[in-house]
Amino acid sequence: MEEKVLDVKNLSIDFHTSRGCVKAVDRVSFDVKRGEVFALVGESGCGKSTTAMGIMQLIRSPGIISGGEVVFGGRDLLKLSREEMTGVRGRDIGMIFQNPLDSLNPVYTIGAQMTEGLLVEKMDKKQAWQVARDMLRDVKISDVEQRMKSFPHEISGGMRQRVMIGMMLCRNPKLLIADEPTTALDVTIQAGIIELMNELRRKFNSAVLIITHDFGIVADIADRVGVMYAGNLIETADVMTIFDRPRHPYTRLLMKALPTITKDEGRLETIKGTVPNLAEERPGCNFADRCPYAMQKCREQKPEWKECEPGHFCACFLEEGGTARE
Amino acid sequence: MKEKLKAIAKNRMFLVGFLLFFTVVVVAIFAPYIAPHTYDEQNLAMKLAAPSAEYPFGTDQYGRCIFSRVIFGSRIALNVGLTAVIIETLIGVTLGILAGYYGKAVDKVILFVTDATWSIPPIVLAMAIVLMLGPSSQNVAISIAVVSWAQFTKIVRAKVQSLKNLSYIEAARIYGESDTNIILRYILPNLTSTIVILATLALPSAILSTTSMGFLGLGAQQPQPDWGMILSEGIKYIGKAPWISIVPGLAIVWTVLGFNLAGEGVKELLDPRLKV
Amino acid sequence: MNDTLRFIAKRLLMGVLVVFFVTVLVFCIMQAMPGDPIDLMVDTRVSAEKVAEIKAQWGLDQPPVVQYFYWLGNILHGDFGMSISIKQNVTDLILQRLPYTLMLTGAALMIEYLVSIPLGLWAAVRKGKAVDKTLTVTTVVLWSMPPFWLGVLFMLVFSINLKILPLSGYSGFPSLILPAVTLALPMLAQIYRLTRSEVLDVMDEKYVTTAYAKGVGDKKVLLKHVLRNAMIPVTVMFFLSLPWLIGGAVVVENVFAWPGMGQLLWKGIAKQDFPIVQGIIFVITILTVVCNIIGDIVAGILDPRIRLE
Numbered sequence: 001m002e003e004k005v006l007d008v009k010n011l012s013i014d015f016h017t018s019r020g021c022v023k024a025v026d027r028v029s030f031d032v033k034r035g036e037v038f039a040l041v042g043e044s045g046c047g048k049s050t051t052a053m054g055i056m057q058l059i060r061s062p063g064i065i066s067g068g069e070v071v072f073g074g075r076d077l078l079k080l081s082r083e084e085m086t087g088v089r090g091r092d093i094g095m096i097f098q099n100p101l102d103s104l105n106p107v108y109t110i111g112a113q114m115t116e117g118l119l120v121e122k123m124d125k126k127q128a129w130q131v132a133r134d135m136l137r138d139v140k141i142s143d144v145e146q147r148m149k150s151f152p153h154e155i156s157g158g159m160r161q162r163v164m165i166g167m168m169l170c171r172n173p174k175l176l177i178a179d180e181p182t183t184a185l186d187v188t189i190q191a192g193i194i195e196l197m198n199e200l201r202r203k204f205n206s207a208v209l210i211i212t213h214d215f216g217i218v219a220d221i222a223d224r225v226g227v228m229y230a231g232n233l234i235e236t237a238d239v240m241t242i243f244d245r246p247r248h249p250y251t252r253l254l255m256k257a258l259p260t261i262t263k264d265e266g267r268l269e270t271i272k273g274t275v276p277n278l279a280e281e282r283p284g285c286n287f288a289d290r291c292p293y294a295m296q297k298c299r300e301q302k303p304e305w306k307e308c309e310p311g312h313f314c315a316c317f318l319e320e321g322g323t324a325r326e
Numbered sequence: 327m328k329e330k331l332k333a334i335a336k337n338r339m340f341l342v343g344f345l346l347f348f349t350v351v352v353v354a355i356f357a358p359y360i361a362p363h364t365y366d367e368q369n370l371a372m373k374l375a376a377p378s379a380e381y382p383f384g385t386d387q388y389g390r391c392i393f394s395r396v397i398f399g400s401r402i403a404l405n406v407g408l409t410a411v412i413i414e415t416l417i418g419v420t421l422g423i424l425a426g427y428y429g430k431a432v433d434k435v436i437l438f439v440t441d442a443t444w445s446i447p448p449i450v451l452a453m454a455i456v457l458m459l460g461p462s463s464q465n466v467a468i469s470i471a472v473v474s475w476a477q478f479t480k481i482v483r484a485k486v487q488s489l490k491n492l493s494y495i496e497a498a499r500i501y502g503e504s505d506t507n508i509i510l511r512y513i514l515p516n517l518t519s520t521i522v523i524l525a526t527l528a529l530p531s532a533i534l535s536t537t538s539m540g541f542l543g544l545g546a547q548q549p550q551p552d553w554g555m556i557l558s559e560g561i562k563y564i565g566k567a568p569w570i571s572i573v574p575g576l577a578i579v580w581t582v583l584g585f586n587l588a589g590e591g592v593k594e595l596l597d598p599r600l601k602v
Numbered sequence: 603m604n605d606t607l608r609f610i611a612k613r614l615l616m617g618v619l620v621v622f623f624v625t626v627l628v629f630c631i632m633q634a635m636p637g638d639p640i641d642l643m644v645d646t647r648v649s650a651e652k653v654a655e656i657k658a659q660w661g662l663d664q665p666p667v668v669q670y671f672y673w674l675g676n677i678l679h680g681d682f683g684m685s686i687s688i689k690q691n692v693t694d695l696i697l698q699r700l701p702y703t704l705m706l707t708g709a710a711l712m713i714e715y716l717v718s719i720p721l722g723l724w725a726a727v728r729k730g731k732a733v734d735k736t737l738t739v740t741t742v743v744l745w746s747m748p749p750f751w752l753g754v755l756f757m758l759v760f761s762i763n764l765k766i767l768p769l770s771g772y773s774g775f776p777s778l779i780l781p782a783v784t785l786a787l788p789m790l791a792q793i794y795r796l797t798r799s800e801v802l803d804v805m806d807e808k809y810v811t812t813a814y815a816k817g818v819g820d821k822k823v824l825l826k827h828v829l830r831n832a833m834i835p836v837t838v839m840f841f842l843s844l845p846w847l848i849g850g851a852v853v854v855e856n857v858f859a860w861p862g863m864g865q866l867l868w869k870g871i872a873k874q875d876f877p878i879v880q881g882i883i884f885v886i887t888i889l890t891v892v893c894n895i896i897g898d899i900v901a902g903i904l905d906p907r908i909r910l911e
Contacts, residue, residue, distance in 0.1 A: 056814075056815060058811055058814055058815065082820065083819070086814075086817055086818075086819050086820070087817065088817075089814060089815055089816065089817040090815060090816040090817025090818070091817055094815065094816075095815040097808055097811065097812065097815075099808060102807065102808035102809060103808045103809055103811075103812045104809055104812065105809040105812070105813070105827055105831070106809070106831070106905070106906065106907055107830060107831060107834075107904065107905060107906060116813070116816060116818060117816035117817055117818070120816075120817050120818060120819075151906040151907070153906070153907050164812070167812075167816065168815070168816070171817070339739065339742070438619070438620075438623070439623070441616075441620060442619075442620045442623040442624060442627075444842075444845070445620050445624070445845060445887055445890045445891050445894060446624060446627075446845065446883065446886070446887050446890070447845040447846065447848045447849035447852070447886055447890065448845065448846070448849055449849035449850075449852055449853065450848070450849055450852060450867065450882075450883055450886055451883070453852070453867065453868075453871050453879075454628065454631050454871075454879060454883060455631065456871075457631075457635065457871045457874065457876075457879060458631045458632075458634050458635050530746065534746075534748055537748050538748065538750065538853050541748070541750045541853060541856075542852075542853065542856065542868055542871075543872065544871070554748070554750070557748075557750065557751060557754065558750065558856075560754075561754060561757075561857070564754065564757060564758060564762065565762055568758055568762075571751070571754045572754070572755070572758075574751075575747075575748065575751030575754065575755070578747075578748050578751060579743070579746055579747050579748075579751070582746040582747075582748075583742065583743060583746035586742060586745065586746050587742065590742075
């Protein structure tokens with residue numbers, strides 16, 4: 001069995017609002033293996049970004065991690081002290097975010113921000129600047145000397161995201177979390193960023209947890225995929241399996257909603273209904289109201305997380321009865 | 327709106343504010359029925375008398391009842407403050423709309439005048455204006471208005487600039503509506519909540535400025551019971567009769583605090599994100 | 603570098619224009635004043651010819667526009683004319699008073715910022731906790747207090763009852779304490795509120811999350827990222843608030859009989875001594891304009907984005 005870099009077990013994150021407790025992430029379990037790219041997919045608001053922030057323990061009030069384990073390098077990160085967790089961030093796990101303009105501090109130069117993480121390790125300033133320069137070259141930024149002295153607003157969005165990637169990789173973390181790294185960018189630039197990430201993860205042998213709603217990116221970069229819906233992880237499998245034979249009705253409907261070049265169906269299918277209000281406690285499956293195959297049982301009980309074929313997990317009653325084949 | 331009202335009703339700060347505000351208004355309206363004496367009734371036998379049953383907050387150097395003077399003083403403070411705010415709203419909003427709507431040279435000139443007015447300390451300019459017009463509560467209101475409209479202009483201008491680009495206002499212009507029509511029928515109604523917030527927040531500072539002018543002797547003249555003036559005259563007797571200065575000060579804090587808190591409540595209700 | 607210079611030059615030009623505008627404004631106000639300044643200056647027994655002669659000598663028989671440039675020319679030479687009531691050179695009078703006003707406002711500014719910024723930061727970090735609520739209520743109350751009344755209360759407590767600080771006038775450092783604190787407190791409330799809300803806004807920024815994700819510790823994130831960015835508007839406020847502070851000083855100086863420009867201005871107004879009033883307004887305007895320009899430049903240094911526009 002391959003080594004697990006990250007093992008998330010039953011992670012739950014609640015948001016306490018005036019309208020009650022919202023279970024943004026509800027008992028989510030998955031793992032990321034060494035050198036692997038794991039993609040967490042789902043529509044906006046399904047809890048995928050919250051899961052990533054939970055792993056980094058960057059959840060802000062009114063959100064709290066209410067249960068579970070995040071095992072990384074043999075330790076449960078949730079049991080670490082604030083200082084210990086600060087030591088894990090950046091050194092062991094790096095993270096890049098959706099909007100690269102907001103993610104860089106406007107008042108510091110690229111060089112100052114690139115080296116900040118390195119200087120935390122008491123690295124010599126000159127050496128830190130050298131590492132940062134080399135890293136900028138690795139992320140394919142031209143005119144490095146000039147760029148080190150630039151401010152974030154002076155460079156383009158695509159370049160900023162490259163800087164972010166470089167900034168997070170320059171301490172050579174074992175895991176890089178990328179939260180919608182291309183969503184805010186132009187389509188033409190997206191491909192370049194994905195290509196860069198693919199190249200770098202081979203070079204640095206980092207595992208990557210990528211959060212996205214875009215199956216195109218999943219196909220381009222991911223080895224394995226987890227699909228989330230309304231705070232639950234509903235299916236995980238390797239990328240070929242997910243595209244080839246999705247099990248969960250939601251995943252299947254998502255696949256049908258994808259535009260493809262080969263199928264010329266005229267119009268795309270949509271999933272009827274809306275995401276349920278997570279502040280309400282419901283006994284059954286969160287997808288039951290929208291599911292075309294929903295049974296009485298689906299509204300009464302939560303489906304269990306089961307391995308339906310080697311390496312393919314799914315939470316759906318249809319799997320148990322074996323009636324889900326179309 | 328209903329939910330917001332409920333949230334505000336639960337906020338103790340706002341509640342206290344509205345309560346303070348309400349009492350001041352009631353006191354000002356019913357002053358003759360609340361005050362035990364008139365504001366200018368002298369009792370030379372009771373000069374600088376300490377608080378007693380007859381004179382709850384003591385008397386001043388002419389034996390006038392401080393309590394009654396302070397009660398009647400609320401009328402001057404509210405009157406002058408309100409007049410000042412009405413005038414400054416008119417000036418500030420008009421200039422703000424003109425600058426925001428017409429842009430270009432009009433905008434540049436108005437913006438320059440606004441910035442320039444902002445570089446003279448308001449109270450200093452107000453003093454000079456009162457010097458020109460002569461000291462009276464009316465002139466204090468005018469001078470306060472003249473020095474404080476800039477805030478309105480800046481915020482209204484920014485708001486109009488963003489409104490102007492809304493598609494339905496642009497459509498009205500392409501359709502050939504006159505500028506006056508567009509401003510009155512489309513832009514002004516959209517500014518209502520901003521103007522209401524600005525005016526409510528301007529009131530307490532106008533009242534504070536009024537009392538400052540009174541303190542400097544530039545406001546209402548004797549025997550009118552101006553809070554600032556009563557306070558400043560009291561300083562001469564601070565050792566013997568501290569109540570002369572303390573009581574009008576309390577009245578000022580009561581009023582200004584009430585209006586400030588109530589204003590915050592109004593802002594929370596109408597547009598919590600407006601930066602003032 | 604070129605951008606920075608152009609930026610500074612633009613602000614300077616704007617400042618000169620503002621000062622020019624203020625001189626016109628002040629001149630107009632003085633022109634509109636009731637009564638002829640000469641009548642105030644000379645005895646009623648002086649003959650009409652003599653008055654006309656004096657007027658010609660002062661240029662007062664000229665049309666207002668000519669008079670204005672005459673007056674402006676004098677001001678540019680540092681000559682504000684003679685005071686009517688004190689019969690002294692206004693420039694000298696102002697120069698005597700100016701250091702005291704600067705001392706008072708400087709001390710107040712220091713108190714304001716040294717107290718309000720740490721408090722604002724503290725309240726923002728403990729948002730919603732008891733500290734935050736107490737501070738917020740306290741500052742709203744402070745903000746609603748007239749400075750002259752605060753001054754009177756301080757006098758009562760510290761000078762009359764406890765007898766630990768001088769009552770009024772200037773007699774060395776102890777006499778500075780009460781006026782400076784009185785002047786600082788209401789403004790302090792405002793700076794506190796601004797600091798608190800700016801810190802809270804910046805804490806929500808994505809780059810703060812980035813800093814945490816990089817492995818930067820709590821304290822460093824708070825100081826290097828949050829406070830550093832929150833300080834931009836607070837610093838602009840520092841310079842923009844000066845007119846209010848100087849205005850407040852006029853009132854506070856009169857409470858404590860502080861020998862500064864504010865007291866002189868008040869005397870000038872009470873005695874309709876227009877050369878004094880003109881001179882002081884001019885000096886105060888120059889002070890605020892200079893401070894605003896410095897404020898703009900400092901903001902440009904603190905925020906690299908401003909320099910581009």
